Amino acid sequence: MRRRPIRFLSAALPLLAAVGLLSSPAHAATPSYDSATQYVAMGDSFSAGVGAPGSELDCGRSPQGFPTLWAQAHGITAFADVTCGGAVTDDVLAEQISALSAETDVVSITIGGNDAAWGEQVLTCMQSGDSACSGAVDKAVAGLSAITAKVETTYAAIRQAAPNAKVYVLGYPLLFEETSTCSAWIVPNQHQRKQLNRFGRALNQSIADSATRAGFQFVDAQPFFAGHAVCSRQSWIHPVLNLTALHPNADGYRHGYLAAFTSATD
Template identity: 25%
Template sequence: MPAHRTPALRRLAGTTLTALVAVLAGCGDGGGGVPSAPLPRGDAAAYVAIGDSYTAAPSVGDDVGDPGCRQTTANYPRRVAAALEVSLVDASCGGATTRHLTEPQGGHAPQLDALGPGTELVTYSLGINDHRLFGRMLACIDLGPEDVDPDPCERSFGTTRAAQDKHLDRDRERLIDAAFDGLAAVAERAPNARILVVGYPQIAPADVACAQFPVAANEVPLTHRINRTVNDALATAATRQGLDYVDLFAATQGHDICAEDPWIAGGEPTAPAFPYHPYATEQQVAAEQVLAALR
């Protein structure tokens, strides 16, 4: 899809990155930004955010929107909307998968329903809950750091590296197909919008677990590969659709759950956040990366 500048995007192009960062920093842990409203339809908003709990950012700020979706005032869509000074429909919902683009999620409307010809910007971040990948990644910590045979990861993904890779390769292909179709549907519903595909941050450490992420030592690399597999699938689907990909994994590298300065909460968050979900810092960085992509 060719890049074009809507009025909101033209305003952004004339704004310095320093000023944008200052606006984002002013959002703080507790919120501000754009107030939520019942999910409008069609042309009600210039910016529509599609996503799951890594977009909704539960517990990071005050709860807003659909109470079952755990959206908060400090999530990255509200930070982006505040910086752009545009109206927002945050369609994200905790636990969402790509099928919730077209199907209701409990009492939450299908996320595609928020789009229309008047939509100028869409951020899309779905996939980590498909095939229960996130849940299965967290299952790797169920028995703590002890090496057991077979451990929870091995029961889900195979007992050998070859079996695990084969399983993840299959999931990757399915994720690519789902994201490709989902993005095509977004483009059809919002033909005038700039669409950004937003990946997931570095959640799992690459090689060493910790008390906040007590995975058996031999399975730490697998949890890291799951994290990377989802991002690789989204990036591939974005490329095939001719869309820009916002690489949050690269932007947050070194700030995983077990890092000295974690931007993702572990099992016992040390700041406002839901366990195994982003802190406010990660949401600010996500917003900055989205705004930088728009420039």
């Protein structure tokens, strides 16, 4: 797969140069996954493990991302990791679907955040003030129907390519704590953090609804990240003042995403 930029906050690169920045529903039967399981991890930087140590240069895949950790925990050797930082739905269709087959047992995916340009909303909030922030979030929420169509086209392609697989769609953590005080140096203010989390909730709800319509299982990662977003005392998400801004760190992938995925699969 060709190298792609980490687009979740790709619009932040000029700012970086200037200031140094950038529940899952219950299911009837619990699957049993072991060394014979064929597992394919798909999606964007939140599946690739961007922000965890050991990330590759091309797509940002890290051995400390949740897909590798989950595969190792189950002794799975038939594991294909085709995730890529910066991926949008078109990238999944063009470059990741080919990893699937009728023999695939398990698929995991995070997708939609880059399509929705979540990172650009963060920059608008930080650079243009509260009114512009609220307006940008209102526009993004209203535009989710277009993102939904892309996501559902992607889900349909996954089902066609892997007709026998159990597909787990993981949501995104909320990026910020909404408390009035924050010890981090450069962050959106309280109003802006609430607005950005409002979009995060709307995006996750849209993804969850699409997953349900596709017959996939949505895994809500947010409860596992609760109390550990940016501005918390023990954040599992990198702050804005970081080259992997607003992505989970190693603790976020292990104690947030892996724990969420494990709760849905084991």
